[in-house]
Amino acid sequence: MSLLSASKRNGQPGTSPGKSQGHWFQAGRLAFIALYILTSVTAISWLVSNIREIGPESRAVVLRFGAIDREQNSGLLLAWPQPFEKVVIIPSADRVVDRTVKALIRPKSIDYSGLDSGILTDATAGEGYLLTGDSGIVQLGVHLYYKVTDPYAYVLQGKHVNFALDRLVERSAVVISASRDLDTILVARPELVGSSTKAAEEREKLREDLVKQINLRLAQLTQEHASLGIKVARVDIQPKLPVETVDAFNAVLTASQLAKQAIAKANNKAASTLQAANQEADRILQEANANASERIANAQANTASILKLAKVQQVNADPGLLWRLYRQRITTLLSQAGSVSTVDPKDDAKLILQGKQP
Numbered sequence: 001m002s003l004l005s006a007s008k009r010n011g012q013p014g015t016s017p018g019k020s021q022g023h024w025f026q027a028g029r030l031a032f033i034a035l036y037i038l039t040s041v042t043a044i045s046w047l048v049s050n051i052r053e054i055g056p057e058s059r060a061v062v063l064r065f066g067a068i069d070r071e072q073n074s075g076l077l078l079a080w081p082q083p084f085e086k087v088v089i090i091p092s093a094d095r096v097v098d099r100t101v102k103a104l105i106r107p108k109s110i111d112y113s114g115l116d117s118g119i120l121t122d123a124t125a126g127e128g129y130l131l132t133g134d135s136g137i138v139q140l141g142v143h144l145y146y147k148v149t150d151p152y153a154y155v156l157q158g159k160h161v162n163f164a165l166d167r168l169v170e171r172s173a174v175v176i177s178a179s180r181d182l183d184t185i186l187v188a189r190p191e192l193v194g195s196s197t198k199a200a201e202e203r204e205k206l207r208e209d210l211v212k213q214i215n216l217r218l219a220q221l222t223q224e225h226a227s228l229g230i231k232v233a234r235v236d237i238q239p240k241l242p243v244e245t246v247d248a249f250n251a252v253l254t255a256s257q258l259a260k261q262a263i264a265k266a267n268n269k270a271a272s273t274l275q276a277a278n279q280e281a282d283r284i285l286q287e288a289n290a291n292a293s294e295r296i297a298n299a300q301a302n303t304a305s306i307l308k309l310a311k312v313q314q315v316n317a318d319p320g321l322l323w324r325l326y327r328q329r330i331t332t333l334l335s336q337a338g339s340v341s342t343v344d345p346k347d348d349a350k351l352i353l354q355g356k357q358p
Contacts, residue, residue, distance in 0.1 A: 050079035050087050057095050061088045061155045068152050088155050091148050096233055101142040103166040104128060104173060129242060130174060136182035137245060140173050141238035144214070146230045153222075154229030161228050164221075172213035176206065186239040210235050 053076055054060050060072040062079050063086040074092065079085045091097050106128025129137050146165075148154050154161060177185060184202035214232045221227055241249065312321060 049081045101169045103170045130177040134181035143236040150229035153227040168217045
């Protein structure tokens with residue numbers, strides 16, 4: 001009764017102190033075991049964290065306490081966990097990495113703003129534009145492909161590789177575009193494509209020259225002990241004209257087409273007018289030739305007797321021919337006259353013959 005009343009006064013059930021301590025001991029033991037297991041799993045995971053499989057498209061560079069220790073190609077990599085050793089995964093020697101150079105891309109916010117808009121400033125007006133050798137303006141979209149040739153230098157440069165590569169490509173593009181005119185970079189004037197084979201050859205050579213220029217800059221960095229550890233294999237270039245220039249070219253092209261149409265119409269009208277004039281000239285010439293032939297025939301018919309008489313007179317074959325003709329024709333002439341007055345120059349007498357009455 002005394003134990004029961006004591007337990008009731010303490011607000012606890014009627015159990016013994018030994019059993020209460022046993023429950024707490026078991027709970028602590030279970031918690032310790034769980035913590036031990038968790039710690040062991042964590043430790044094992046940490047120990048094997050740098051044991052991994054390297055794929056055939058990659059390779060690993062192991063840094064021990066921040067210094068490059070070794071290079072591991074594809075296969076199983078065994079390395080101490082961090083912070084003892086750090087594993088950096090980089091592309092394999094045969095893998096080609098592609099990158100779009102954003103430094104040469106004109107932002108869309110100002111690309112279609114126009115020259116007279118308030119968005120453009122001295123800093124943004126020429127952004128993304130390159131000056132050509134003939135004072136033209138062009139935009140170059142460059143997408144390059146490179147390989148990692150020096151893993152150690154590539155890892156040492158780290159995140160600076162892309163920024164340095166963009167600067168090198170931008171500088172090389174400036175040099176290449178300044179050494180060429182606009183027509184050797186892109187087909188700005190299609191009418192010159194067929195007549196200039198040299199320009200087409202220069203456009204094909206543009207990519208090769210840009211690759212050489214970029215690799216030359218990379219070699220200079222290597223000589224200065226600042227190598228990026230990469231080499232450019234090839235580049236894809238998408239040249240284009242500024243929006244304002246394209247609009248101007250379209251306007252010129254439209255005007256040229258309209259001018260060609262007007263010239264073609266004028267040539268057709270001129271050809272039609274010339275054809276009509278030639279036909280009219282041929283008609284007039286034919287009529288003139290016909291009239292001339294008719295007049296010549298009439299003249300020859302009218303003068304045939306006179307010419308015959310002249311020939312006879314030249315040879316004096318018939319001396320009395322003129323008098324016979326005179327007497328033959330005078331009657332006809334006098335019969336047509338109303339009156340005839342004859343005057344003898346040696347005498348003042350006059351003979352008046354009455355002619356045919358009307």
